[in-house]
Amino acid sequence: MSSQLRRTSSLFAVSVLGVALLQPFGGAAAARSNRGGRLQGTWRVQVNPVNCQTGAPLAPFAVRLSFARGGTVTEVTSSQAFLPGQRTPGLGVWNHIDNNAYRAVIEGFILFDSPAPGVFKRGVQRLMWDIEIDGDQMTIASTSQFFDANGNPVFVACASATGTRFEDAQDED
Numbered sequence: 001m002s003s004q005l006r007r008t009s010s011l012f013a014v015s016v017l018g019v020a021l022l023q024p025f026g027g028a029a030a031a032r033s034n035r036g037g038r039l040q041g042t043w044r045v046q047v048n049p050v051n052c053q054t055g056a057p058l059a060p061f062a063v064r065l066s067f068a069r070g071g072t073v074t075e076v077t078s079s080q081a082f083l084p085g086q087r088t089p090g091l092g093v094w095n096h097i098d099n100n101a102y103r104a105v106i107e108g109f110i111l112f113d114s115p116a117p118g119v120f121k122r123g124v125q126r127l128m129w130d131i132e133i134d135g136d137q138m139t140i141a142s143t144s145q146f147f148d149a150n151g152n153p154v155f156v157a158c159a160s161a162t163g164t165r166f167e168d169a170q171d172e173d
Contacts, residue, residue, distance in 0.1 A: 038133065039094060039102045039138075040068065041067060041166070042064065042067075043066075043163040043165055044064060044164050045062065045065055045161050045162070047060060047079070047161040048159055048160050049158065049159040050158050061078050061081075067094055071094055072091070073090075074091060075091075075106050077089075077090070081120075082110075083114065085111065086111055086120065087108050087111070090106040090107060090108035091108075092127070100133040101130070101132055103129065104127070105128055108124070109124060110122055110123050120154075121146070121148045121154050123147045123154065125146050126147065128142070128144075129141070129142050130142075137164060141160055142160065143156060143157075144157040144159065
């Protein structure tokens with residue numbers, strides 16, 4: 001093998017090894033630095049509902065949200081206001097408004113009426129959210145409309161919420 005070919009092969013091998021060694025560090029740093037202020041990902045959210053007319057607080061509950069690239073969102077609620085199996089997970093869309101502001105609309109089916117004197121009727125719950133992201137924290141201003149099976153409005157609910165990005169423990173090093 002000629003010395004020129006050996007030298008070229010050695011430089012190539014060192015370059016490949018250098019890229020292979022640096023990639024895990026550069027990739028992790030880039031992922032962390034680009035994550036803050038972005039909506040994509042899964043979030044743990046605490047919802048604090050209030051009576052829209054009086055502002056009186058109602059029972060808080062947890063929600064999990066997953067915002068996907070391309071503008072779709074999946075929502076699962078733990079609200080005890082719904083009976084087991086009464087409401088499906090919510091599916092919806094989100095879009096970027098400006099800076100760290102986003103908007104989402106989510107709908108979940110209500111599969112059966114609440115027993116009397118319950119307020120929920122078979123139909124749809126539509127959540128309309130204004131979202132602000134600050135690093136790995138979010139705040140939400142929410143309006144929730146309820147419609148019966150014929151699409152007639154039943155009532156409106158209001159809430160605020162705060163959330164934290166759901167992360168793997170390995171990301172916390």
